[in-house]
Amino acid sequence: MTVLKYLQAYPAQLQDQVRQLIAEGRLGEYLNQRYSGRHDVQSDKALYSYALDLKQQYMRNAPAIDKVLFDNRLDLTHRALGLHTTVSRVQGGKLKANKEIRIAALFKDAAPDFLKMIVVHELAHFKESDHNKAFYKLCEHMLPGYHQIEFDLRVYLTWRDMQA
Template identity: 80%
Template sequence: MASQSHAPLKYLQAYPTALQDQVRQLIAQDKLGDYLQQRYPDRHQVQSDKALYAYALALKQEHLRNVSGIDKVLFDNRLDLTHRALGLHSKVSRVQGGKLKAKNEIRVASLFKDAPPEFLRMIVVHELAHFRESDHNKAFYKLCEHMQPGYHQIEFDLRIYLTWRDLSASGKAITE
């Protein structure tokens, strides 16, 4: 097992070492949960697929009116394990009569049922942004930031939240 000070933080590997070291220090002091609780004390009330659909549709209407409609939005309890993703957007093509119809779907990992509202919004915003920008490029992140100011900080804190969840579930030191 890697020592705590050099243990890999699988959700934060793309971030600078100094930032990772700050997170490791919070872990060593057992203050990671306190940090998250202080920054994100609330839990959202979106608990059903129907409510999630209405939530995503409202965000789409507010920010992406000219993007084609959303046909399905749901919480998926297999998502984080199956696809190693927290949310998925897809255009599912189906034959209806003699025509091919594409339907836009968003799936959100079920772990977000108990998350702060900022994290749920960040995931939905991320997936909605893919309806306009397919790649994770400058335009994509600019759109995410437009739909949710502070997007990058919330994404970072979400990664801290995932780290904290893993540590809480395992009750162990950080492992990859």
């Protein structure tokens, strides 16, 4: 039985469906049907603009984002597809906090929905730090179908590992 490391938290029935697609050699076809194409966000500047547009549309009252970039150091070995940080510094007599989002560079070549899911996920962390009900409700508000896209992203990562 194939171990699906990205899908371990999902019910056995879903894992079996993915295993069946793998056995039939149809996993890539499944992903291609649902998520064909590639997004145009290829630079850090474009990614910053993309994240800012999503923030303005859904989270106007959230703190400003100082930096958004693709990071080559984020990889699957650390289970990090995206990272949000708040760096606090004392400047004069004031405490200044910089908010940053880093997205794994592998998303430069991913489907548009996968990039949007990761950016939405990291943006939601600025309002909700934990993966709780409110966090996922916010994600679903910003990206309807969030849960299905997150599952399919995990299927994509499984397929990507198989290609390597």
